[in-house]
Amino acid sequence: MSSRGASAGYFPVPPDAGGRAGRRWWDSHATEYLAEHGDFLGPTDFCWCPEGLREAEAGLLGPVADRDVLEVGAGAAQCSRWLRQQEARVVATDVAGGMLAAGRVLDAQTGVTVPMVQADARTLPFAAESFDIAFTAYGAVPFVPDAERIHAEAARVLRPGGRWVFAVTHPTRWAFPDDPSERGLTATRSYFDRTPYVETDDDGRVTYAEYHRTLGDHVADVVAAGLVLDRLVEPEWPAGHDRTWGGWSAVRGARLPGTAILVTHRP
Numbered sequence: 447m448s449s450r451g452a453s454a455g456y457f458p459v460p461p462d463a464g465g466r467a468g469r470r471w472w473d474s475h476a477t478e479y480l481a482e483h484g485d486f487l488g489p490t491d492f493c494w495c496p497e498g499l500r501e502a503e504a505g506l507l508g509p510v511a512d513r514d515v516l517e518v519g520a521g522a523a524q525c526s527r528w529l530r531q532q533e534a535r536v537v538a539t540d541v542a543g544g545m546l547a548a549g550r551v552l553d554a555q556t557g558v559t560v561p562m563v564q565a566d567a568r569t570l571p572f573a574a575e576s577f578d579i580a581f582t583a584y585g586a587v588p589f590v591p592d593a594e595r596i597h598a599e600a601a602r603v604l605r606p607g608g609r610w611v612f613a614v615t616h617p618t619r620w621a622f623p624d625d626p627s628e629r630g631l632t633a634t635r636s637y638f639d640r641t642p643y644v645e646t647d648d649d650g651r652v653t654y655a656e657y658h659r660t661l662g663d664h665v666a667d668v669v670a671a672g673l674v675l676d677r678l679v680e681p682e683w684p685a686g687h688d689r690t691w692g693g694w695s696a697v698r699g700a701r702l703p704g705t706a707i708l709v710t711h712r713p
């Protein structure tokens with residue numbers, strides 16, 4: 447065994463190591479993640495973010511009934527299950543088999559089943575122009591060094607006029623400690639520092655990596671994919687919402703945006 451030691455912090459790692467870590471981490475943490483957040487997400491509900499914004503009230507995807515809809519980075523496919531109930535023809539995809547297996551359990555428990563395909567959002571196994579809508583609620587994009595490939599794939603599989611909508615941690619959060627208390631309100635890092643947040647094991651192997659992009663980076667990525675940006679949604683922290691999710695809390699939500707949702711379409 448090497449003795450490089452486990453570590454966590456902001457440091458560069460080879461891009462392929464960071465991208466691969468996503469699959470392994472979500473495979474092995476699926477049960478733990480859903481035990482912590484599953485009730486809040488709801489097995490057949492469509493929650494965009496820790497602020498609790500639901501698609502039922504936000505309508506960011508537009509009409510979904512009778513539309514072909516693709517979810518990437520779907521996790522246990524809760525959003526897809528809600529879409530199925532709205533009569534969308536939906537397919538849920540995720541790179542981690544562990545998350546999809548958890549989704550199968552929810553299928554059985556709820557009686558609402560969705561087709562699921564294991565796939566990296568950077569190489570989707572679908573023909574061009576197969577979908578009317580594609581989206582992700584915090585899936586895939588934060589966990590890869592090359593998110594521009596995800597946007598390019600979304601653009602490819604969408605029909606002209608189709609929407610690509612994705613939610614990510616609001617980029618401003620990267621300048622602050624990921625701490626739900628008052629300590630998380632003082633900027634300690636440069637917003638412009640794109641160094642990823644990385645965790646390694648005792649052998650120095652990357653076990654988790656999350657990538658920062660500024661708002662300008664996200665806009666540049668979707669424009670480069672040939673998409674048009676229609677809206678940037680910054681959900682406010684609702685009064686009375688007191689659930690803490692990692693660094694998201696009422697304390698920080700009162701002062702800082704926590705989520706950015708970009709609504710785009712293929713012309």
Ligand SMILES: C[S@@+](CC[C@H](N)C(=O)[O-])C[C@H]1O[C@@H](n2cnc3c(N)ncnc32)[C@H](O)[C@@H]1O
Pocket residue numbers: 468469472473487518519520521522525539540541542545565566567568582583584585586587589590
């Ligand atoms: C925070 S969860 C989001 C899923 C769901 N909306 C939720 O809130 O549980 C992130 C998901 O992104 C998936 N993911 C990470 N990297 C991916 C990639 N390259 N392609 C597809 N999915 C990926 C993970 O496996 C995980 O299920």
